Amino acid sequence: xxxxxxxxxxEFKQRKAxxxxxxxxxxxxxxxxxIIKAVDHISFSINKGEVxxxxxxxxxxxxxxxxxxxxxxxxxxxxxxxxxIIPYERREQNARKIGVVFGQRTQLWWDLPLSETLDxxxxxxxxxxxxxxxxxxxxxxxxxxxKFIHTPVRQLSLGQRMRADLACALLHDPDILYLDEPTIGLxxxxxxxxxxxxxxxxxxxxxxxxxATHDMFDIEKVCSRALVIHQGKIMYDGSLDKLKxxxxxxxxxxxxxxxxxxxxxxxxxxGIHEMNLNGTNxxxxxxxNAVNSAAILRWLADRTIIRDFRVTEASVEDIIRKMYKGFSx
Amino acid sequence: xxxxxxxxxxxxxxxxxxxxxxxxxxFRIGGRLLFLFAQVYIWRALMGANGQVSTSVGTVTLQDMxxxxxxxxxxxxxxxxxxxxxxxxxxxxxxxxxxxIRPMNFxxxxxxxxxxxxxxxxxxxxxxxxxxxxxxxxxMTPSPANAALFILALINGIVISFFINYAIGLLGFLYMSIxxxxxxxxxxxxxxxxxxxxxxxxxxxxxxxxEFLPFPMTFYIPIQILLGKSDVLDCMLLIGRQLLxxxxxxxxxxxxxxxxxxxxxxxxx
Numbered sequence: 001x002x003x004x005x006x007x008x009x010x011e012f013k014q015r016k017a018x019x020x021x022x023x024x025x026x027x028x029x030x031x032x033x034x035i036i037k038a039v040d041h042i043s044f045s046i047n048k049g050e051v052x053x054x055x056x057x058x059x060x061x062x063x064x065x066x067x068x069x070x071x072x073x074x075x076x077x078x079x080x081x082x083x084x085i086i087p088y089e090r091r092e093q094n095a096r097k098i099g100v101v102f103g104q105r106t107q108l109w110w111d112l113p114l115s116e117t118l119d120x121x122x123x124x125x126x127x128x129x130x131x132x133x134x135x136x137x138x139x140x141x142x143x144x145x146x147k148f149i150h151t152p153v154r155q156l157s158l159g160q161r162m163r164a165d166l167a168c169a170l171l172h173d174p175d176i177l178y179l180d181e182p183t184i185g186l187x188x189x190x191x192x193x194x195x196x197x198x199x200x201x202x203x204x205x206x207x208x209x210x211x212a213t214h215d216m217f218d219i220e221k222v223c224s225r226a227l228v229i230h231q232g233k234i235m236y237d238g239s240l241d242k243l244k245x246x247x248x249x250x251x252x253x254x255x256x257x258x259x260x261x262x263x264x265x266x267x268x269x270x271g272i273h274e275m276n277l278n279g280t281n282x283x284x285x286x287x288x289n290a291v292n293s294a295a296i297l298r299w300l301a302d303r304t305i306i307r308d309f310r311v312t313e314a315s316v317e318d319i320i321r322k323m324y325k326g327f328s329x
Numbered sequence: 330x331x332x333x334x335x336x337x338x339x340x341x342x343x344x345x346x347x348x349x350x351x352x353x354x355x356f357r358i359g360g361r362l363l364f365l366f367a368q369v370y371i372w373r374a375l376m377g378a379n380g381q382v383s384t385s386v387g388t389v390t391l392q393d394m395x396x397x398x399x400x401x402x403x404x405x406x407x408x409x410x411x412x413x414x415x416x417x418x419x420x421x422x423x424x425x426x427x428x429x430i431r432p433m434n435f436x437x438x439x440x441x442x443x444x445x446x447x448x449x450x451x452x453x454x455x456x457x458x459x460x461x462x463x464x465x466x467x468x469m470t471p472s473p474a475n476a477a478l479f480i481l482a483l484i485n486g487i488v489i490s491f492f493i494n495y496a497i498g499l500l501g502f503l504y505m506s507i508x509x510x511x512x513x514x515x516x517x518x519x520x521x522x523x524x525x526x527x528x529x530x531x532x533x534x535x536x537x538x539x540e541f542l543p544f545p546m547t548f549y550i551p552i553q554i555l556l557g558k559s560d561v562l563d564c565m566l567l568i569g570r571q572l573l574x575x576x577x578x579x580x581x582x583x584x585x586x587x588x589x590x591x592x593x594x595x596x597x598x
Contacts, residue, residue: 067426070426070429070430071429071430072426072429072430072593073593074590074591074593091429092432092433092434093432095429095430095431095432095433096432098430100430102426102427105423105424105426105427106427107427107430107431109342109346111346111349111350112342112345112346112349116342116345117342119338120335120338120339120342123334123335123338124335124338124431124432124433125432126332152349
């Protein structure tokens with residue numbers, strides 16, 4: 001177990017600003033605060049080599065958890081343990097073994113060529129020169145950073161900068177990689193490139209990855225486990241497959257029929273949620289745990305000719321959208 | 330300090346960073362020269378033709394004053410630093426997170442980058458302005474002993490100034506907005522450091538007050554040593570007081586750090 005979190009709670013004091021000029025004057029003399037629980041008694045643990053997707057709406061507590069694990073925020077209550085140490089008590093020691101990419105920020109030296117920051121990493125983490133060169137070469141291959149390594153960072157595009165930040169976070173072979181929105185604002189090709197890179201890093205280096213993102217494709221393509229957080233509480237913790245099974249049992253069958261058939265609306269097999277016939281196009285939404293597509297097709301085939309059909313399972317995106325909707329109700 | 334190398338490399342990067350903006354540099358050195366001129370002419374006007382004033386440290390000649398100004402204007406590029414602004418900007422934007430994820434001591438990181446910037450300032454601002462000032466206005470050559478003690482005192486002054494600014498910057502961890510407090514300290518610093526006016530000219534009570542403050546340790550004490558206004562024993566005592574202040578400020582900064590890092594709130598998610 002590389003990460004252990006028990007009953008972790010982080011509260012923030014937020015000032016209640018009163019409205020209007022009188023409110024502002026009142027605020028000068030007496031301020032009111034409210035306590036926001038960014039993270040509320042959460043517990044989970046992550047094993048070595050796991051790739052965990054950390055999912056939740058804005059303000060759910062993802063970044064707060066990450067920052068506590070990085071050792072840069074001190075929790076109000078509870079415990080976080082990374083590699084057997086308490087990160088916020090031994091920030092520097094913890095920092096040697098982790099890599100961090102916060103998508104909205106950069107740790108690159110803005111006014112210097114990228115190579116200067118990468119060089120600095122060698123000394124920052126005492127990376128043996130040979131290992132440093134090896135890593136740099138392999139990252140250049142996948143991420144293509146050698147093409148802009150001599151460009152000042154401020155002149156890099158967002159996609160280049162993000163790839164550079166990723167390389168920078170991994171040069172010292174960290175045990176754990178924390179990623180907060182690493183694909184935000186990137187185009188489809190770079191996104192795919194980054195995901196491919198993360199899979200590769202996890203496979204070849206057994207790096208444990210905690211990935212917070214809003215992009216469900218990131219989760220689907222990279223992660224094997226999902227951790228869903230909402231309003232500071234863990235709502236789901238389990239494998240991605242189980243998530244799909246438990247919450248995403250609704251599948252969709254789209255069929256093209258030879259001709260319109262009267263009475264087809266009368267399809268009454270238990271487990272069917274919804275069906276729509278538009279000309280010769282039929283869309284059936286059903287619970288795949290209650291009924292299988294073969295049964296539906298058989299029922300249709302008895303009544304008409306099926307020209308073509310396609311079955312799609314719920315994507316993680318659909319599932320999460322449904323979960324979020326459930327939360328807000 | 331078992332990991333000295335990284336801090337040296339860090340300082341090197343800060344040094345290299347200074348080369349990024351050439352126009353900025355030209356304005357800085359131009360500004361320094363202008364400031365030097367303005368001050369020399371003000372003091373010439375104030376002290377008149379024969380240029381002698383009797384003060385608490387004895388008679389001060391115009392040449393004393395001109396030397397003081399040349400030195401204070403040039404070493405200001407080393408003693409002054411932007412540590413408060415750097416901390417403030419990073420805390421406000423939340424960028425501080427990117428510095429705290431590094432296996433480095435935050436204070437030493439800032440000190441390294443200040444030293445890197447200082448090396449640039451020394452080579453490309455201090456030396457040219459000093460040479461220019463000496464040629465244009467003349468200079469009182471100090472004795473080798475005074476010069477050596479001056480360098481020691483100057484280094485202490487740089488460290489003291491760093492700690493003062495660092496400690497004030499840390500208050501930004503606790504209170505998001507410290508602008509007015511900074512302004513206040515900045516004004517205190519200009520007055521009591523001796524960067525604008527030597528403390529010789531202070532009335533007795535104000536000079537007494539200044540003895541209890543760390544600010545004169547930055548500009549005034551080193552320059553006083555250089556000008557030979559104190560004998561060697563006194564110089565040693567002054568340097569001793571500087572060292573005492575370094576210890577005190579180091580302790581204060583450490584306490585502030587321990588208090589503030591626990592309460593750090595990182596802005597902007």
